[in-house]
Amino acid sequence: MQGQIADSRAKHLCKGKPVPQYSSLTQFLAEGGVALAKGPVALIFVEDDVEVGTTLRHHFDCGFKDVVAFMPAAFDLPEDVSEKVHRVHYDMATDGALERAVNAVIKAAPGVWLYYCYNGEYLFYPFCETRSVGEMIAFNVEERRDTIMTFVVDLYADDLGAYPNAVSLERAHMDRSGYYALARMKPGTQWPEERQLDFFGGLRWRYEEHVSEASRKIDRVALFKAVSGLELRANHTFNMPECNTYSCEWHHNISAAIMSFRTAKALKRNPGSSFDIETFQWHNSAAFEWHSRQLLDLGLIEPGQWF
Template structure:
Protein backbone atom coordinates (compact mmCIF):
# COMPACT_ATOMS: atom_id res chain seq x y z
CA UNK A 1 0.00 0.00 0.00
CA UNK A 2 1.43 3.35 -1.08
CA UNK A 3 1.28 6.57 0.98
CA UNK A 4 2.14 10.14 0.06
CA UNK A 5 4.44 10.61 3.03
CA UNK A 6 4.88 9.61 6.66
CA UNK A 7 2.18 12.03 7.83
CA UNK A 8 -0.31 10.33 5.50
CA UNK A 9 0.63 6.90 6.89
CA UNK A 10 0.42 8.02 10.53
CA UNK A 11 -3.08 9.40 10.00
CA UNK A 12 -4.56 6.78 7.70
CA UNK A 13 -2.96 3.48 8.69
CA UNK A 14 -0.67 3.69 11.70
CA UNK A 15 -3.26 2.96 14.43
CA UNK A 16 -4.14 -0.37 12.77
CA UNK A 17 -0.70 -1.35 11.43
CA UNK A 18 1.34 -0.47 14.52
CA UNK A 19 -1.11 -2.20 16.87
CA UNK A 20 0.11 -5.65 15.77
CA UNK A 21 3.83 -6.33 16.17
CA UNK A 22 6.49 -7.26 15.57
CA UNK A 23 7.02 -4.72 12.80
CA UNK A 24 9.97 -4.33 10.44
CA UNK A 25 11.04 -0.96 9.01
CA UNK A 26 13.33 -0.95 5.96
CA UNK A 27 15.11 2.21 4.86
CA UNK A 28 15.87 1.92 1.14
CA UNK A 29 18.91 3.97 0.15
CA UNK A 30 18.61 2.71 -3.44
CA UNK A 31 16.75 0.02 -5.37
CA UNK A 32 19.18 -2.85 -4.66
CA UNK A 33 17.51 -6.04 -3.34
CA UNK A 34 14.29 -4.37 -2.19
CA UNK A 35 12.16 -7.45 -2.83
CA UNK A 36 14.54 -9.92 -1.13
CA UNK A 37 14.90 -7.66 1.92
CA UNK A 38 11.14 -7.29 2.37
CA UNK A 39 10.46 -10.96 1.73
CA UNK A 40 13.13 -11.90 4.26
CA UNK A 41 11.54 -9.98 7.14
CA UNK A 42 8.08 -11.27 6.26
CA UNK A 43 9.35 -14.85 6.13
CA UNK A 44 10.89 -14.40 9.59
CA UNK A 45 7.42 -13.68 10.94
CA UNK A 46 7.16 -9.89 11.10
CA UNK A 47 3.48 -9.04 10.78
CA UNK A 48 4.05 -5.87 8.78
CA UNK A 49 6.89 -4.26 6.85
CA UNK A 50 7.24 -0.54 6.27
CA UNK A 51 9.48 0.52 3.37
CA UNK A 52 10.89 4.04 3.58
CA UNK A 53 12.06 4.59 0.02
CA UNK A 54 13.55 7.43 -2.00
CA UNK A 55 10.91 9.23 -4.07
CA UNK A 56 12.90 8.25 -7.17
CA UNK A 57 12.80 4.55 -6.28
CA UNK A 58 9.78 2.67 -7.55
CA UNK A 59 8.65 0.26 -4.82
CA UNK A 60 7.96 -3.36 -5.79
CA UNK A 61 4.38 -4.29 -6.55
CA UNK A 62 4.53 -8.07 -6.15
CA UNK A 63 4.50 -8.33 -2.38
CA UNK A 64 1.82 -8.84 0.22
CA UNK A 65 -0.85 -6.48 1.51
CA UNK A 66 1.04 -6.02 4.78
CA UNK A 67 3.86 -4.03 3.13
CA UNK A 68 3.51 -0.26 3.34
CA UNK A 69 5.44 2.13 1.06
CA UNK A 70 6.35 5.62 2.30
CA UNK A 71 8.54 8.08 0.32
CA UNK A 72 11.50 9.29 2.38
CA UNK A 73 14.68 11.14 1.43
CA UNK A 74 17.49 8.67 2.31
CA UNK A 75 20.30 11.18 1.94
CA UNK A 76 19.57 13.59 4.78
CA UNK A 77 21.32 13.16 8.14
CA UNK A 78 18.17 12.07 9.98
CA UNK A 79 16.84 9.84 7.19
CA UNK A 80 16.55 6.93 9.62
CA UNK A 81 16.14 8.51 13.05
CA UNK A 82 13.41 11.03 12.21
CA UNK A 83 10.88 8.58 10.74
CA UNK A 84 11.83 5.83 13.20
CA UNK A 85 11.26 8.08 16.20
CA UNK A 86 7.89 9.17 14.85
CA UNK A 87 6.91 5.53 14.33
CA UNK A 88 8.12 4.66 17.84
CA UNK A 89 6.00 7.47 19.30
CA UNK A 90 2.94 6.35 17.33
CA UNK A 91 3.18 2.65 18.24
CA UNK A 92 1.59 1.26 21.40
CA UNK A 93 4.11 0.85 24.25
CA UNK A 94 5.69 -2.60 24.25
CA UNK A 95 5.56 -3.10 20.47
CA UNK A 96 8.59 -4.96 19.12
CA UNK A 97 10.20 -3.26 16.12
CA UNK A 98 13.18 -3.97 13.87
CA UNK A 99 14.92 -1.59 11.50
CA UNK A 100 17.41 -2.24 8.73
CA UNK A 101 18.50 -0.97 5.32
CA UNK A 102 17.87 -2.60 1.96
CA UNK A 103 20.19 -5.53 1.17
CA UNK A 104 20.35 -6.35 4.90
CA UNK A 105 19.04 -9.60 6.37
CA UNK A 106 18.31 -10.26 10.04
CA UNK A 107 19.34 -13.66 11.41
CA UNK A 108 18.76 -14.90 14.95
CA UNK A 109 19.48 -18.29 16.55
CA UNK A 110 17.41 -21.10 14.99
CA UNK A 111 15.62 -18.67 12.66
CA UNK A 112 15.21 -21.44 10.07
CA UNK A 113 12.48 -23.12 12.11
CA UNK A 114 11.48 -20.60 14.78
CA UNK A 115 9.67 -17.34 14.14
CA UNK A 116 10.80 -13.93 15.25
CA UNK A 117 7.68 -13.78 17.42
CA UNK A 118 8.76 -16.89 19.34
CA UNK A 119 12.25 -15.51 19.82
CA UNK A 120 11.02 -12.11 21.02
CA UNK A 121 8.51 -13.74 23.39
CA UNK A 122 11.42 -15.55 25.06
CA UNK A 123 13.50 -12.37 25.15
CA UNK A 124 10.58 -10.54 26.77
CA UNK A 125 10.29 -13.25 29.42
CA UNK A 126 13.92 -12.54 30.29
CA UNK A 127 12.87 -8.94 31.00
CA UNK A 128 14.78 -7.57 28.05
CA UNK A 129 13.36 -4.70 25.99
CA UNK A 130 16.10 -4.56 23.35
CA UNK A 131 18.53 -6.91 21.62
CA UNK A 132 22.10 -6.34 20.52
CA UNK A 133 22.68 -7.15 16.86
CA UNK A 134 25.99 -7.28 15.01
CA UNK A 135 26.18 -5.98 11.45
CA UNK A 136 28.08 -8.68 9.57
CA UNK A 137 29.41 -7.47 6.23
CA UNK A 138 28.58 -9.56 3.19
CA UNK A 139 30.32 -9.08 -0.14
CA UNK A 140 30.59 -10.53 -3.61
CA UNK A 141 33.97 -11.72 -4.85
CA UNK A 142 33.54 -11.05 -8.58
CA UNK A 143 33.27 -7.33 -9.26
CA UNK A 144 32.95 -7.89 -13.01
CA UNK A 145 29.77 -9.88 -12.51
CA UNK A 146 28.61 -7.80 -9.52
CA UNK A 147 29.88 -4.20 -9.85
CA UNK A 148 27.96 -3.15 -6.73
CA UNK A 149 29.53 -6.04 -4.74
CA UNK A 150 26.08 -7.53 -4.06
CA UNK A 151 25.30 -11.18 -4.80
CA UNK A 152 22.95 -13.35 -2.78
CA UNK A 153 24.22 -16.47 -4.52
CA UNK A 154 27.94 -15.75 -4.03
CA UNK A 155 27.95 -13.92 -0.68
CA UNK A 156 31.05 -14.08 1.50
CA UNK A 157 31.80 -12.86 5.03
CA UNK A 158 34.83 -12.55 7.30
CA UNK A 159 35.13 -15.52 9.64
CA UNK A 160 37.48 -13.66 12.01
CA UNK A 161 38.79 -10.17 12.75
CA UNK A 162 36.05 -9.01 15.15
CA UNK A 163 36.79 -7.34 18.48
CA UNK A 164 35.25 -5.16 21.18
CA UNK A 165 36.42 -2.18 23.19
CA UNK A 166 35.00 -0.66 26.36
CA UNK A 167 32.44 2.07 25.69
CA UNK A 168 33.54 5.03 27.73
CA UNK A 169 31.24 7.46 29.48
CA UNK A 170 31.84 10.55 31.59
CA UNK A 171 32.71 8.45 34.64
CA UNK A 172 34.60 5.63 32.95
CA UNK A 173 33.46 2.50 31.05
CA UNK A 174 29.71 2.15 30.70
CA UNK A 175 28.17 -0.88 32.40
CA UNK A 176 27.47 -3.80 30.03
CA UNK A 177 28.16 -1.69 26.95
CA UNK A 178 30.89 -2.31 24.38
CA UNK A 179 31.86 -0.92 20.99
CA UNK A 180 32.25 -3.71 18.43
CA UNK A 181 34.39 -3.60 15.30
CA UNK A 182 35.30 -5.86 12.40
CA UNK A 183 34.45 -6.74 8.83
CA UNK A 184 35.02 -4.42 5.90
CA UNK A 185 34.85 -1.31 8.07
CA UNK A 186 37.88 -2.58 9.96
CA UNK A 187 39.85 -3.86 6.97
CA UNK A 188 39.21 -0.73 4.89
CA UNK A 189 39.00 1.75 7.75
CA UNK A 190 40.89 4.42 5.79
CA UNK A 191 37.74 4.79 3.66
CA UNK A 192 35.28 4.80 6.58
CA UNK A 193 34.78 7.79 8.90
CA UNK A 194 35.68 6.96 12.50
CA UNK A 195 32.13 7.56 13.70
CA UNK A 196 30.83 4.85 11.31
CA UNK A 197 33.25 2.02 12.02
CA UNK A 198 31.25 0.28 14.76
CA UNK A 199 29.26 -2.81 13.78
CA UNK A 200 26.90 -2.98 16.77
CA UNK A 201 23.28 -1.89 16.53
CA UNK A 202 20.25 -2.16 18.74
CA UNK A 203 18.01 -3.03 15.82
CA UNK A 204 15.40 -5.02 17.78
CA UNK A 205 13.59 -3.18 20.56
CA UNK A 206 10.28 -2.57 22.32
CA UNK A 207 8.66 0.83 22.09
CA UNK A 208 8.01 2.94 25.16
CA UNK A 209 7.14 6.59 25.83
CA UNK A 210 9.94 9.10 25.14
CA UNK A 211 12.22 6.43 23.62
CA UNK A 212 14.52 7.88 20.94
CA UNK A 213 16.80 6.24 18.39
CA UNK A 214 20.03 8.23 18.10
CA UNK A 215 22.30 8.81 15.12
CA UNK A 216 24.88 6.26 16.34
CA UNK A 217 22.30 3.40 16.42
CA UNK A 218 21.96 3.59 20.22
CA UNK A 219 18.96 4.71 22.26
CA UNK A 220 18.50 7.44 24.84
CA UNK A 221 17.76 4.76 27.46
CA UNK A 222 21.15 3.31 28.56
CA UNK A 223 19.67 -0.10 29.41
CA UNK A 224 18.58 -0.53 25.80
CA UNK A 225 22.25 -0.30 24.76
CA UNK A 226 23.50 -3.16 26.94
CA UNK A 227 24.54 -6.51 25.51
CA UNK A 228 22.97 -8.56 28.34
CA UNK A 229 21.20 -8.36 31.65
CA UNK A 230 23.32 -8.36 34.86
CA UNK A 231 22.71 -12.00 35.79
CA UNK A 232 23.43 -14.00 32.60
CA UNK A 233 24.08 -13.78 28.88
CA UNK A 234 21.15 -13.03 26.60
CA UNK A 235 20.28 -13.74 23.00
CA UNK A 236 22.06 -11.74 20.33
CA UNK A 237 21.33 -11.57 16.61
CA UNK A 238 23.10 -10.61 13.40
CA UNK A 239 22.19 -8.30 10.54
CA UNK A 240 23.95 -9.70 7.48
CA UNK A 241 24.53 -6.68 5.31
CA UNK A 242 25.80 -5.75 1.86
CA UNK A 243 25.53 -2.05 2.75
CA UNK A 244 29.22 -1.40 3.48
CA UNK A 245 30.46 -3.42 0.49
CA UNK A 246 28.05 -1.58 -1.79
CA UNK A 247 29.12 1.81 -0.46
CA UNK A 248 32.84 1.07 -0.71
CA UNK A 249 32.52 -0.20 -4.27
CA UNK A 250 30.23 2.55 -5.56
CA UNK A 251 31.88 5.48 -3.77
CA UNK A 252 34.31 7.25 -6.15
CA UNK A 253 36.67 7.87 -3.22
CA UNK A 254 37.24 4.16 -2.58
CA UNK A 255 36.22 2.11 -5.62
CA UNK A 256 39.51 2.50 -7.48
CA UNK A 257 41.55 1.58 -4.40
CA UNK A 258 39.69 -1.69 -3.78
CA UNK A 259 40.22 -4.53 -6.23
CA UNK A 260 38.82 -7.32 -4.06
CA UNK A 261 37.17 -7.77 -0.69
CA UNK A 262 38.39 -11.36 -0.48
CA UNK A 263 41.22 -12.31 1.90
CA UNK A 264 42.45 -15.48 3.57
CA UNK A 265 39.73 -15.21 6.24
CA UNK A 266 36.86 -15.01 3.76
CA UNK A 267 34.22 -17.73 3.95
CA UNK A 268 31.14 -18.25 1.81
CA UNK A 269 27.96 -17.35 3.66
CA UNK A 270 25.61 -20.30 4.01
CA UNK A 271 22.59 -18.18 4.98
CA UNK A 272 22.25 -20.14 8.20
CA UNK A 273 22.08 -19.24 11.85
CA UNK A 274 24.22 -22.30 12.65
CA UNK A 275 27.17 -20.85 10.73
CA UNK A 276 26.84 -17.49 12.48
CA UNK A 277 26.70 -19.14 15.91
CA UNK A 278 29.70 -21.36 15.15
CA UNK A 279 31.70 -18.28 14.14
CA UNK A 280 30.69 -16.57 17.40
CA UNK A 281 28.81 -13.80 15.59
CA UNK A 282 25.66 -14.33 17.66
CA UNK A 283 24.68 -16.50 20.58
CA UNK A 284 21.48 -18.19 21.80
CA UNK A 285 21.94 -17.31 25.48
CA UNK A 286 19.52 -19.49 27.46
CA UNK A 287 17.31 -20.22 24.42
CA UNK A 288 17.73 -23.72 23.06
Protein backbone atom coordinates in the same frame (compact mmCIF):
# COMPACT_ATOMS: atom_id res chain seq x y z
CA MET B 1 21.34 -19.62 -2.92
CA GLN B 2 20.25 -21.25 0.30
CA GLY B 3 17.93 -20.46 3.21
CA GLN B 4 15.27 -17.85 3.62
CA ILE B 5 16.33 -15.65 0.70
CA ALA B 6 15.14 -18.14 -1.92
CA ASP B 7 12.59 -16.56 -4.25
CA SER B 8 9.15 -17.07 -2.73
CA ARG B 9 6.95 -15.12 -5.10
CA ALA B 10 4.05 -17.57 -4.99
CA LYS B 11 4.07 -17.57 -1.20
CA HIS B 12 3.88 -13.80 -1.03
CA LEU B 13 1.18 -13.18 -3.60
CA CYS B 14 -1.51 -11.19 -1.82
CA LYS B 15 -5.04 -12.44 -2.30
CA GLY B 16 -6.71 -9.99 0.08
CA LYS B 17 -7.24 -6.27 0.10
CA PRO B 18 -4.06 -4.30 -0.69
CA VAL B 19 -2.55 -2.43 2.23
CA PRO B 20 -2.59 1.38 2.04
CA GLN B 21 0.25 3.40 0.55
CA TYR B 22 1.30 6.69 2.14
CA SER B 23 2.58 9.85 0.48
CA SER B 24 4.61 10.94 3.50
CA LEU B 25 5.74 10.00 7.01
CA THR B 26 3.16 12.43 8.37
CA GLN B 27 0.33 10.66 6.57
CA PHE B 28 1.59 7.26 7.70
CA LEU B 29 1.66 8.33 11.34
CA ALA B 30 -1.83 9.82 11.04
CA GLU B 31 -3.49 7.01 9.09
CA GLY B 32 -1.26 3.93 9.37
CA GLY B 33 -2.32 2.76 12.79
CA VAL B 34 -3.23 -0.68 11.45
CA ALA B 35 0.46 -1.33 10.69
CA LEU B 36 1.54 -0.33 14.20
CA ALA B 37 -1.28 -1.88 16.20
CA LYS B 38 0.59 -5.06 17.06
CA GLY B 39 4.18 -6.08 16.57
CA PRO B 40 6.68 -7.11 15.74
CA VAL B 41 6.92 -4.56 12.92
CA ALA B 42 9.87 -4.30 10.50
CA LEU B 43 10.85 -0.84 9.27
CA ILE B 44 12.89 -1.15 6.06
CA PHE B 45 14.72 1.97 4.87
CA VAL B 46 15.39 1.90 1.13
CA GLU B 47 18.43 3.90 0.03
CA ASP B 48 18.76 2.57 -3.53
CA ASP B 49 17.11 0.01 -5.80
CA VAL B 50 19.43 -2.90 -4.91
CA GLU B 51 17.80 -6.09 -3.54
CA VAL B 52 14.67 -4.31 -2.32
CA GLY B 53 12.41 -7.27 -3.06
CA THR B 54 14.61 -9.88 -1.38
CA THR B 55 14.97 -7.71 1.72
CA LEU B 56 11.20 -7.36 2.09
CA ARG B 57 10.49 -11.05 1.40
CA HIS B 58 13.13 -12.14 3.89
CA HIS B 59 11.59 -10.15 6.71
CA PHE B 60 8.11 -11.40 5.90
CA ASP B 61 9.59 -14.92 6.14
CA CYS B 62 11.04 -14.07 9.57
CA GLY B 63 7.49 -13.63 10.83
CA PHE B 64 7.11 -9.88 11.21
CA LYS B 65 3.43 -9.03 11.46
CA ASP B 66 3.82 -5.98 9.23
CA VAL B 67 6.61 -4.63 7.06
CA VAL B 68 6.87 -0.91 6.37
CA ALA B 69 9.09 0.31 3.52
CA PHE B 70 10.33 3.90 3.71
CA MET B 71 11.46 4.65 0.18
CA PRO B 72 11.63 7.36 -2.50
CA ALA B 73 8.63 7.60 -4.79
CA ALA B 74 10.87 6.98 -7.82
CA PHE B 75 11.60 3.37 -6.78
CA ASP B 76 9.28 0.52 -7.72
CA LEU B 77 8.22 -2.33 -5.47
CA PRO B 78 8.20 -5.87 -6.86
CA GLU B 79 4.67 -6.90 -7.78
CA ASP B 80 4.55 -9.86 -5.42
CA VAL B 81 5.14 -7.71 -2.33
CA SER B 82 3.64 -4.39 -3.37
CA GLU B 83 0.20 -5.26 -2.00
CA LYS B 84 1.54 -6.49 1.36
CA VAL B 85 4.07 -3.81 2.23
CA HIS B 86 3.04 -0.56 3.87
CA ARG B 87 4.90 1.80 1.55
CA VAL B 88 5.80 5.26 2.81
CA HIS B 89 7.24 7.77 0.34
CA TYR B 90 10.30 9.03 2.15
CA ASP B 91 13.58 10.74 1.21
CA MET B 92 16.52 8.85 2.68
CA ALA B 93 19.08 11.30 1.26
CA THR B 94 18.68 13.88 4.02
CA ASP B 95 20.79 13.86 7.20
CA GLY B 96 19.12 12.09 10.10
CA ALA B 97 16.36 10.62 7.94
CA LEU B 98 16.49 7.21 9.62
CA GLU B 99 16.48 8.51 13.20
CA ARG B 100 13.63 10.92 12.50
CA ALA B 101 11.42 8.17 11.10
CA VAL B 102 12.29 5.57 13.77
CA ASN B 103 11.74 8.04 16.60
CA ALA B 104 8.42 9.16 15.12
CA VAL B 105 7.26 5.54 14.95
CA ILE B 106 8.42 4.93 18.55
CA LYS B 107 6.18 7.77 19.72
CA ALA B 108 3.26 6.48 17.65
CA ALA B 109 3.53 2.84 18.75
CA PRO B 110 4.27 2.58 22.49
CA GLY B 111 4.57 -1.01 23.67
CA VAL B 112 5.13 -2.42 20.15
CA TRP B 113 8.29 -4.33 19.23
CA LEU B 114 10.07 -2.70 16.29
CA TYR B 115 12.98 -3.62 14.04
CA TYR B 116 14.82 -1.49 11.53
CA CYS B 117 17.33 -2.07 8.75
CA TYR B 118 18.25 -0.89 5.26
CA ASN B 119 17.66 -2.60 1.92
CA GLY B 120 20.27 -5.23 1.17
CA GLU B 121 20.26 -6.28 4.84
CA TYR B 122 18.89 -9.56 6.20
CA LEU B 123 18.10 -10.50 9.80
CA PHE B 124 19.45 -13.82 11.09
CA TYR B 125 18.99 -15.05 14.65
CA PRO B 126 19.46 -18.40 16.42
CA PHE B 127 17.26 -21.13 14.89
CA CYS B 128 15.58 -18.66 12.50
CA GLU B 129 15.02 -21.46 10.00
CA THR B 130 12.41 -23.04 12.28
CA ARG B 131 11.41 -20.29 14.74
CA SER B 132 9.77 -16.93 14.09
CA VAL B 133 11.05 -13.57 15.25
CA GLY B 134 7.95 -13.37 17.43
CA GLU B 135 8.99 -16.55 19.26
CA MET B 136 12.43 -15.07 19.91
CA ILE B 137 10.92 -11.85 21.23
CA ALA B 138 8.52 -13.79 23.47
CA PHE B 139 11.43 -15.63 25.09
CA ASN B 140 13.37 -12.39 25.44
CA VAL B 141 10.41 -10.78 27.21
CA GLU B 142 10.35 -13.69 29.67
CA GLU B 143 13.92 -12.75 30.53
CA ARG B 144 12.76 -9.19 31.26
CA ARG B 145 14.63 -7.73 28.31
CA ASP B 146 13.18 -5.01 26.07
CA THR B 147 15.94 -5.12 23.47
CA ILE B 148 17.86 -7.65 21.40
CA MET B 149 21.40 -6.72 20.39
CA THR B 150 22.23 -7.14 16.71
CA PHE B 151 25.58 -7.04 14.96
CA VAL B 152 25.99 -5.87 11.37
CA VAL B 153 28.04 -8.49 9.54
CA ASP B 154 29.31 -7.32 6.16
CA LEU B 155 28.56 -9.32 3.03
CA TYR B 156 30.32 -8.87 -0.30
CA ALA B 157 30.52 -10.57 -3.68
CA ASP B 158 33.66 -12.60 -4.23
CA ASP B 159 34.14 -11.31 -7.80
CA LEU B 160 33.93 -7.53 -8.21
CA GLY B 161 34.52 -7.86 -11.94
CA ALA B 162 31.30 -9.81 -12.33
CA TYR B 163 29.47 -7.84 -9.61
CA PRO B 164 30.85 -4.28 -9.64
CA ASN B 165 28.42 -3.07 -6.95
CA ALA B 166 29.72 -5.88 -4.68
CA VAL B 167 26.24 -7.42 -4.32
CA SER B 168 25.44 -11.04 -5.16
CA LEU B 169 23.21 -13.29 -3.08
CA GLU B 170 24.52 -16.41 -4.79
CA ARG B 171 28.19 -15.42 -4.38
CA ALA B 172 27.93 -13.68 -1.00
CA HIS B 173 30.98 -13.92 1.26
CA MET B 174 31.74 -12.71 4.78
CA ASP B 175 34.69 -12.39 7.15
CA ARG B 176 34.93 -15.37 9.49
CA SER B 177 37.29 -13.61 11.92
CA GLY B 178 38.59 -10.15 12.80
CA TYR B 179 35.78 -9.08 15.13
CA TYR B 180 36.52 -7.46 18.49
CA ALA B 181 35.03 -5.20 21.16
CA LEU B 182 36.23 -2.27 23.24
CA ALA B 183 34.83 -0.83 26.42
CA ARG B 184 32.34 1.98 25.85
CA MET B 185 33.23 4.89 28.09
CA LYS B 186 30.73 7.13 29.84
CA PRO B 187 30.74 10.53 28.10
CA GLY B 188 33.38 12.84 29.55
CA THR B 189 34.88 10.16 31.82
CA GLN B 190 37.36 7.30 31.80
CA TRP B 191 34.84 4.90 33.34
CA PRO B 192 33.21 2.19 31.22
CA GLU B 193 29.48 1.93 30.74
CA GLU B 194 27.93 -1.11 32.44
CA ARG B 195 27.35 -4.03 30.03
CA GLN B 196 28.02 -1.85 27.00
CA LEU B 197 30.73 -2.41 24.40
CA ASP B 198 31.65 -0.96 21.02
CA PHE B 199 31.99 -3.78 18.49
CA PHE B 200 34.16 -3.65 15.36
CA GLY B 201 35.10 -5.87 12.44
CA GLY B 202 34.33 -6.70 8.84
CA LEU B 203 34.94 -4.32 5.97
CA ARG B 204 34.72 -1.24 8.20
CA TRP B 205 37.71 -2.57 10.12
CA ARG B 206 39.71 -3.77 7.11
CA TYR B 207 39.14 -0.55 5.17
CA GLU B 208 38.90 1.85 8.10
CA GLU B 209 40.89 4.50 6.23
CA HIS B 210 37.84 4.92 3.98
CA VAL B 211 35.29 4.87 6.81
CA SER B 212 34.64 7.76 9.18
CA GLU B 213 35.35 7.02 12.83
CA ALA B 214 31.69 7.56 13.71
CA SER B 215 30.63 4.83 11.25
CA ARG B 216 33.04 2.05 12.22
CA LYS B 217 30.97 0.33 14.92
CA ILE B 218 28.99 -2.76 13.90
CA ASP B 219 26.67 -3.02 16.93
CA ARG B 220 23.08 -1.90 16.38
CA VAL B 221 20.16 -2.43 18.76
CA ALA B 222 17.81 -3.06 15.87
CA LEU B 223 15.14 -5.07 17.73
CA PHE B 224 13.51 -3.24 20.61
CA LYS B 225 10.28 -2.41 22.40
CA ALA B 226 8.99 1.12 21.87
CA VAL B 227 8.56 2.90 25.20
CA SER B 228 7.74 6.47 26.15
CA GLY B 229 10.77 8.75 25.99
CA LEU B 230 12.95 6.34 24.02
CA GLU B 231 14.98 7.96 21.23
CA LEU B 232 17.36 6.50 18.66
CA ARG B 233 20.56 8.48 18.19
CA ALA B 234 22.68 8.90 15.06
CA ASN B 235 25.25 6.29 16.21
CA HIS B 236 22.61 3.53 16.48
CA THR B 237 22.38 3.77 20.25
CA PHE B 238 19.47 4.87 22.42
CA ASN B 239 19.17 7.64 24.99
CA MET B 240 18.29 5.07 27.70
CA PRO B 241 21.49 3.26 28.80
CA GLU B 242 19.86 -0.10 29.60
CA CYS B 243 18.61 -0.32 26.02
CA ASN B 244 22.23 -0.34 24.80
CA THR B 245 23.36 -3.30 26.92
CA TYR B 246 24.31 -6.57 25.28
CA SER B 247 23.02 -8.73 28.15
CA CYS B 248 21.26 -8.67 31.48
CA GLU B 249 23.15 -8.76 34.78
CA TRP B 250 22.87 -12.48 35.46
CA HIS B 251 23.63 -14.27 32.16
CA HIS B 252 24.12 -13.88 28.43
CA ASN B 253 21.09 -13.09 26.29
CA ILE B 254 20.05 -13.78 22.73
CA SER B 255 21.76 -11.76 20.04
CA ALA B 256 21.22 -11.60 16.29
CA ALA B 257 23.05 -10.57 13.13
CA ILE B 258 22.09 -8.30 10.28
CA MET B 259 23.84 -9.63 7.19
CA SER B 260 24.52 -6.50 5.18
CA PHE B 261 25.79 -5.53 1.74
CA ARG B 262 25.56 -1.84 2.71
CA THR B 263 29.23 -1.21 3.51
CA ALA B 264 30.47 -3.10 0.46
CA LYS B 265 28.12 -1.09 -1.77
CA ALA B 266 29.32 2.18 -0.26
CA LEU B 267 33.01 1.32 -0.62
CA LYS B 268 32.55 0.49 -4.30
CA ARG B 269 30.26 3.45 -4.98
CA ASN B 270 32.59 6.01 -3.39
CA PRO B 271 35.26 7.19 -5.88
CA GLY B 272 37.69 7.71 -3.01
CA SER B 273 37.73 3.99 -2.21
CA SER B 274 36.40 2.19 -5.28
CA PHE B 275 39.60 2.28 -7.32
CA ASP B 276 41.69 1.17 -4.34
CA ILE B 277 39.70 -2.05 -3.94
CA GLU B 278 40.04 -4.76 -6.59
CA THR B 279 38.59 -7.46 -4.36
CA PHE B 280 37.18 -7.80 -0.85
CA GLN B 281 38.51 -11.37 -0.63
CA TRP B 282 41.22 -12.20 1.90
CA HIS B 283 42.46 -15.30 3.69
CA ASN B 284 39.63 -15.13 6.22
CA SER B 285 36.80 -14.84 3.69
CA ALA B 286 34.13 -17.54 3.70
CA ALA B 287 31.09 -18.14 1.57
CA PHE B 288 27.95 -17.19 3.47
CA GLU B 289 25.68 -20.24 3.77
CA TRP B 290 22.46 -18.27 4.50
CA HIS B 291 21.94 -20.32 7.66
CA SER B 292 22.07 -19.35 11.33
CA ARG B 293 24.17 -22.41 12.14
CA GLN B 294 27.20 -20.83 10.46
CA LEU B 295 26.83 -17.64 12.51
CA LEU B 296 26.43 -19.62 15.75
CA ASP B 297 29.53 -21.67 14.96
CA LEU B 298 31.53 -18.49 14.35
CA GLY B 299 30.26 -16.92 17.57
CA LEU B 300 28.65 -14.01 15.74
CA ILE B 301 25.24 -14.63 17.32
CA GLU B 302 24.39 -15.93 20.78
CA PRO B 303 21.46 -18.19 21.75
CA GLY B 304 21.72 -17.30 25.43
CA GLN B 305 19.39 -19.61 27.38
CA TRP B 306 17.16 -20.24 24.34
CA PHE B 307 17.50 -23.85 23.26
